[in-house]
Amino acid sequence: MTRLSSISAQGKSIPLPTFFPDATRGFIRSTDSIDLQNANIEGLIMNTYHLLTEPGPSVIKQFHGLHNYTSWPGTIITDSGGFQLLSLVYSKAGFGKISNKGITFYRGSKGNKKKYEFSPSKCIETQFAFGSDILICLDDCPAANATEAEVTLSVDRTIQWAKECKQTFLRELKQRKIPESKRPLLFAVIQGGSIKSERKRCADALLEIGFDGYCFGGWPLLETKELDLDIVQYTASLTPESLPKYGLGIGNPTALVQSYLAGYDIFDCVLPTRDARHGRLYVFANERNTITQETIQNFWSFFYPGAEKYRRDTAPISPYCDCYTCKNYSRAYLNHLYVVEDPLAFRLGTIHNLRFYTQVIGQLRSWKS
Ligand SMILES: [Zn+2]
Incomplete structure (x- = not known):
């Protein structure tokens, strides 16, 4: 098997495979940029939803993006935030609601709740404003115990939202006059839970729209907390080897190596920093x-x-x-x-x-x- 040895985003090369720790709110607790560089970390994944609410895009725009704001010279991937938002919608009554147009949620303190409309288009516009190297489409991640009907609906929405994200991505590139050699990358997320036919339906539709890379979305673990290698391998097999595959949220060191062998090139996980x-x-x-x-x-x-x-x-x-x-x-x-x-x-x-x-x-x- 020939493996990708690198990809290029915003004119910079990203060697593969690679591991990006989760700097959800723009930092890794108790460390700074120099600590991370000294540990040979080459990139960070940050969360669009969290940074949208605090410090907010206007602060980050003032610094011309997250690289400058956080003094991080390496790669930045921004996760759409859909995973965290939907987990909150499913688990917290009154947090917000999901519709075919996107996610509406309320955030605030001391009784001053602010309403946020998080649409696929808004998600991509925000990631552009953050100056991210790799943007990720808003997807509908079903709950871990979702029914077959709920999984099917989440795949429908993931495909529809990915279409809207791609349109916004192309519009932003044009408006900002970004040449092909300097543009960021746009990745899409393959949902479908543990239903292989839904994984394939999702992957086929996303491939038709066309993205720079494809992510494994959803819950990669079995109830035993071990990697669900069968669905992880199957999902990797649905996209071509010439494009990078990202195992979102995978995993402990064994799961990471297993997923690499299954075809994935990019990994992130909260475990090493949380465990420390x-x-x-x-x-x-x-x-x-x-x-x-x-x-x-x-x-x-x-x-x-x-x-x-x-x-x-x-x-x-x-x-x-x-x-x-x-x-x-x-x-x-x-x-x-x-x-x-x-x-x-x-x-x-x-x-x-x-x-x-x-x-x-x-x-x-x-x-x-
Ligand atoms: Zn050591």
Whole structure:
């Protein structure tokens, strides 16, 4: 299988495969741009819905986009925000409602609720204003326990909204006079739940409209929390290998490698940063930091820095990790920081976990060559 080794967005090359941590609100908690660059992070995914409500597009426009506003020189993907918005619509009565035109929701504080109309067109206009390198179409992600009829309706809406997103995307390119070599990319999301015929219907319709890349949408996990590899593999098989495939929200290190083998090139996941804040650090299970087809299930394990046994341990988290944390700090000092819950623990843990993920990506890149 020939794999894509890079794609180009806004005139900049993005090496593949790649992992983008979730900087939902424009930052990764407890770290800054330099910390992320030092962990070899090349791109971030930010959330259109969250940034639309706070700080709001007018602030970001004043800085000519998110790169300048957040001092992030790498790639920025903006997720449409549909996933978060619809999760809130489905789980919180009175949060908002969904129709064929888009999502209406209310946000605010102290009784001052503001009404937002989030249409496919508005979603793309906002992502352009944010200066994103890769824009993602608004999609209708069904609830994890959706009925077959609800899945079918979500595919109908996802296709309709993708059409509107593409039209707005082309209009914005024209109005802004952006040449082909400098334009951002537009990705669409394949929904369909676990119903293969709906996944295919969605993918075929999106391919006909034509996008720069295709994302796996929906819930990639089984009830056991393991990756639903069958539907993830099937969905990847529906789009050509010449275009990038993005496994939205995938996943832990094993799920990431499995999805890479299934055909996906781009990944994001909240796990490495969230786990770092909860005292769960990732380490390679063998000394050479290697991943092989035979060790996909067990090439990594958790290291718990808060455990009493590390109180006097002079070694770094991992002697085989080259991250800022491992080069400069002992397990004993991290144990102390985690026990007293100082924010420095979260920063140092996050740097280590992100470097672990970029080391995994580095291995996958070496598989190709
Ligand atoms: Zn480290």
